[in-house]
Amino acid sequence: MPLLPPVKQFVSDTGVRVYRIPCDVFPRLSGRVYLLLGLDVPTLVDAGSGAETCMRQLYEGFEQVRSEYGEPFELGDLGRVILTHAHIDHFGGLPEIVRRSGAEVAVHELDQRAVSAYDERAVRSRHAFDRFLRQAGVEPQRRGAVLDEFGYLKGRIQSVPVTRELVDGEMLDGIRVIHTPGHSPGHVCLAVGDLLLAGDHILSRTVSQLWPESVAAWTGLGHYLDSVEKVARTGPYQLLLSGHEPVIHDLGERLEQIHQAHSRRLERLLEILHTSARPMTIDELSERMYSRQQGYPALLALTDVGARVEHLEERGRIVIADLEEVAEEACPVLRYRLA
Numbered sequence: 001m002p003l004l005p006p007v008k009q010f011v012s013d014t015g016v017r018v019y020r021i022p023c024d025v026f027p028r029l030s031g032r033v034y035l036l037l038g039l040d041v042p043t044l045v046d047a048g049s050g051a052e053t054c055m056r057q058l059y060e061g062f063e064q065v066r067s068e069y070g071e072p073f074e075l076g077d078l079g080r081v082i083l084t085h086a087h088i089d090h091f092g093g094l095p096e097i098v099r100r101s102g103a104e105v106a107v108h109e110l111d112q113r114a115v116s117a118y119d120e121r122a123v124r125s126r127h128a129f130d131r132f133l134r135q136a137g138v139e140p141q142r143r144g145a146v147l148d149e150f151g152y153l154k155g156r157i158q159s160v161p162v163t164r165e166l167v168d169g170e171m172l173d174g175i176r177v178i179h180t181p182g183h184s185p186g187h188v189c190l191a192v193g194d195l196l197l198a199g200d201h202i203l204s205r206t207v208s209q210l211w212p213e214s215v216a217a218w219t220g221l222g223h224y225l226d227s228v229e230k231v232a233r234t235g236p237y238q239l240l241l242s243g244h245e246p247v248i249h250d251l252g253e254r255l256e257q258i259h260q261a262h263s264r265r266l267e268r269l270l271e272i273l274h275t276s277a278r279p280m281t282i283d284e285l286s287e288r289m290y291s292r293q294q295g296y297p298a299l300l301a302l303t304d305v306g307a308r309v310e311h312l313e314e315r316g317r318i319v320i321a322d323l324e325e326v327a328e329e330a331c332p333v334l335r336y337r338l339a
């Protein structure tokens with residue numbers, strides 16, 4: 001595992017001190033939690049995964065904020081945790097943080113059920129994802145393995161009451177809330193003066209993971225691209241600080257790269273279908289796009305292609321080839337061809 005970078009301070013043009021605390025949210029994924037000081041109340045943006053290593057690194061990060069930057073911050077001082085979105089790598093640590101600090105919890109209403117009624121969300125989301133995998137044509141044994149990679153598992157996380165629902169456009173203690181659905185339904189970016197905390201909406205290296213709307217409403221490529229446009233209309237920003245990966249200095253340049261990446265992938269899908277002798281399932285398309293993946297990369301490939309296929313189907317670029325069969329079955333495998 002590569003060594004984590006040290007805690008780093010960023011100061012907004014409104015005088016807020018933003019401390020970036022790196023932590024290993026999963027064994028092969030590092031994340032960033034942000035501590036904001038200089039507001040009415042000390043505020044944490046995201047809470048890590050809750051994994052033992054991640055929590056230890058978070059507390060060591062607070063220690064560095066004290067020792068390296070002379071901030072007299074203690075966990076008990078924390079007044080608020082704002083979640084950019086309710087994915088486990090961002091809110092798994094929330095129950096412990098709230099228990100130890102008594103901080104209020106602020107989440108957009110479309111992500112709040114995952115936090116406040118975790119088990120219900122876990123059961124519902126898993127069912128929706130299983131149905132997606134069946135319709136994608138993933139064969140049973142592999143489907144079980146991909147489902148096991150799905151983050152939502154009943155009993156995995158203790159639910160925490162949400163004390164404040166975030167509303168698009170509101171100012172919360174000097175922080176502007178920008179609802180950016182796509183990567184998750186209730187994803188928000190947070191503008192702190194000229195710093196943008198971008199969560200997983202805009203990352204510096206990776207194209208944000210997409211979910212099909214058939215798995216979760218308010219996700220999908222259409223919502224995501226609308227939210228990219230929405231962020232482009234805000235700012236300007238000195239820097240973007242994301243939930244993973246390094247800072248982004250040039251928002252316009254990064255957004256252009258993201259647009260190009262999505263266009264290329266859509267074109268590639270259309271090209272595969274154009275040259276295929278027969279209609280193809282999402283599983284077959286994802287194998288052609290990303291070769292045969294196992295484990296979590298298989299989940300990423302299937303949801304990525306699933307979201308793009310849905311986008312193209314909604315816009316009439318591709319159609320279901322075996323409509324008669326599909327009409328007869330409760331959960332049919334869907335095969336696509338060009339319109």
Ligand SMILES: [Zn+2]
Nearest residue numbers: 085087183200
């Ligand atoms: Zn995420």
Ligand SMILES: [Zn+2]
Nearest residue numbers: 087089200243
């Ligand atoms: Zn994340």
